[in-house]
Amino acid sequence: MAQPLAREVAEEVAKLNGVCVRPVALRRLDIVTGKEEIIDAPCGATLESKCPSCAKRNRQLRMAQCREGWHLAEEPVISPDAATEEQRWLIEFRADMQARRDAAAKHGEDPSDWDAVLVGLDEEINIAGMRGHVCGRTAPKRVRSTRRRQDAPDLPKRKMTNTTLGRTFESADGKVYRPSLFVTLTLPSYGRVRDGVPVDPETYDYGRAARDALHFSKLVDRFVQNLRRVAGYDVQYFASVEPQKRLAPHLHMAIRGTLPRAEVKQIAAATYHQVWWPPCDQVRFEGEHLPIWQDGVGYVDPDTGEVLPTWDQALDELDQDDTAEPLHVIRFGDQVDVKGVAAGTPDADQCIRYLSKYLTKSLGENLNGRAQREHAARFVEALRYEPCSPTCPNWLRYGVQPKGAKAGMAPGRCRSKAHKPEHLGYAGRRVLVSRKWSNKTLAEHKQDRRTWVLEALGQADAPTDPHRYVWSQVKPGDPDLAPIGVRLLRSVAERQRWRAHLRELEVRANGQDLSATGEEAA
Numbered sequence: 001m002a003q004p005l006a007r008e009v010a011e012e013v014a015k016l017n018g019v020c021v022r023p024v025a026l027r028r029l030d031i032v033t034g035k036e037e038i039i040d041a042p043c044g045a046t047l048e049s050k051c052p053s054c055a056k057r058n059r060q061l062r063m064a065q066c067r068e069g070w071h072l073a074e075e076p077v078i079s080p081d082a083a084t085e086e087q088r089w090l091i092e093f094r095a096d097m098q099a100r101r102d103a104a105a106k107h108g109e110d111p112s113d114w115d116a117v118l119v120g121l122d123e124e125i126n127i128a129g130m131r132g133h134v135c136g137r138t139a140p141k142r143v144r145s146t147r148r149r150q151d152a153p154d155l156p157k158r159k160m161t162n163t164t165l166g167r168t169f170e171s172a173d174g175k176v177y178r179p180s181l182f183v184t185l186t187l188p189s190y191g192r193v194r195d196g197v198p199v200d201p202e203t204y205d206y207g208r209a210a211r212d213a214l215h216f217s218k219l220v221d222r223f224v225q226n227l228r229r230v231a232g233y234d235v236q237y238f239a240s241v242e243p244q245k246r247l248a249p250h251l252h253m254a255i256r257g258t259l260p261r262a263e264v265k266q267i268a269a270a271t272y273h274q275v276w277w278p279p280c281d282q283v284r285f286e287g288e289h290l291p292i293w294q295d296g297v298g299y300v301d302p303d304t305g306e307v308l309p310t311w312d313q314a315l316d317e318l319d320q321d322d323t324a325e326p327l328h329v330i331r332f333g334d335q336v337d338v339k340g341v342a343a344g345t346p347d348a349d350q351c352i353r354y355l356s357k358y359l360t361k362s363l364g365e366n367l368n369g370r371a372q373r374e375h376a377a378r379f380v381e382a383l384r385y386e387p388c389s390p391t392c393p394n395w396l397r398y399g400v401q402p403k404g405a406k407a408g409m410a411p412g413r414c415r416s417k418a419h420k421p422e423h424l425g426y427a428g429r430r431v432l433v434s435r436k437w438s439n440k441t442l443a444e445h446k447q448d449r450r451t452w453v454l455e456a457l458g459q460a461d462a463p464t465d466p467h468r469y470v471w472s473q474v475k476p477g478d479p480d481l482a483p484i485g486v487r488l489l490r491s492v493a494e495r496q497r498w499r500a501h502l503r504e505l506e507v508r509a510n511g512q513d514l515s516a517t518g519e520e521a522a
């Protein structure tokens with residue numbers, strides 16, 4: 001038993017070689033040669049997959065993306081690529097389906113089946129690499145009464161100029177400086193904390209901490225809006241959301257261009273977000289006493305048979321109530337850190353490393369000791385019945401039908417990430433990159449590296465004909481699928497062949513440093 005398992009050894013070797021340890025097996029049929037084989041695709045490392053090799057690679061890609069955009073000297077050109085044949089076909093097909101849907105609706109038929117088809121098609125269109133939505137929003141956006149509109153806070157406002165670049169400064173000797181900012185924003189205090197654990201868990205405001213975490217991304221959006229208004233240009237940013245020791249999310253943000261430090265602090269202090277959701281301070285249904293689903297009707301009160309207000313009705317009621325208060329108002333805490341960073345300095349490099357430091361860790365991971373695990377457990381408990389979104393089944397507890405209500409919903413059983421111990425309320429994206437940051441998507445950065453390696457190897461990176469291969473899934477237990485240990489070692493051998501080849505090229509190129517970036521890209 002003291003002998004390590006062959007599989008574990010193979011996994012260790014794979015990790016050491018930067019090879020994906022959770023490969024996804026795909027069957028590939030080459031319709032030109034007729035050859036069929038199983039290909040191992042890298043898992044791509046989502047937080048759930050926990051593949052250290054892909055996580056490391058993702059982190060390096062993010063760092064490259066961050067570096068490229070931070071001190072951009074020229075305006076990024078945003079020109080979408082020409083549509084491919086498949087993309088054009090999808091759009092035409094969608095137009096066709098839309099026409100049929102509209103015709104059905106016009107003849108008084110229920111168009112919901114067609115709507116479902118359209119939703120699926122829109123997903124396909126996005127998967128096919130097209131951004132945005134063909135017809136903008138399909139559902140009309142709710143118009144709120146003026147009173148409820150979030151006011152722009154009282155902040156200085158500069159005239160908007162049409163640029164994404166920050167100002168430059170020239171020194172006496174003619175050297176041009178391109179200063180940028182590194183900003184850290186934190187949520188307020190919920191009670192005293194020592195070593196990431198509340199000193200007094202009884203008085204620590206878990207309820208507020210939970211709501212703040214749930215709505216954190218909205219607050220960040222507001223901050224960016226205010227920042228742009230004050231700065232007077234189209235400010236671009238690369239930000240990452242990370243867990244603090246006390247398990248609250250906080251934000252590191254690389255900002256292109258610069259503003260006076262005091263002004264950034266002023267913006268952070270003035271920024272807030274109001275959550276206009278129905279009240280949920282009164283529990284109406286719990287335990288076994290829960291609303292009952294009736295087909296074609298919705299959820300009804302188990303005692304009176306009265307239909308509970310739908311999400312839209314509850315919002316309308318809120319709009320008409322002049323005394324209504326927002327469910328929650330979220331603001332940043334006093335701790336705002338603003339740092340000036342110049343292009344190409346070790347300081348800038350350190351910030352970039354810092355920005356991607358936690359990318360591979362989830363919020364509730366790496367808990368230190370019993371006290372912190374208990375703290376996390378109390379946090380999860382506070383999130384248990386907190387509605388995380390309009391569609392959250394927890395609304396039933398407070399007598400409102402969730403948006404898109406359907407049979408089988410029960411409070412406390414929401415499956416959204418927000419309630420899970422590893423997310424602790426924050427289910428949003430961990431990396432937030434503004435649209436005109438580096439002019440490239442992550443996929444394009446990936447392609448850059450691939451092109452680089454292929455060039456180094458003297459191979460042209462010609463795009464393969466998308467119709468040449470037919471891909472299908474490989475089911476576990478497929479007799480053609482080799483054991484995972486064998487597959488990993490095969491990938492390692494392949495990786496080592498690449499490396500050897502690169503090293504050879506390096507020697508031939510006589511001193512040219514190919515290995516540094518090439519190894520990571522391979």
Ligand SMILES: [Zn+2]
Nearest residue numbers: 020043051054
């Ligand atoms: Zn992987």
Ligand SMILES: [Zn+2]
Nearest residue numbers: 388392414416
């Ligand atoms: Zn939920």
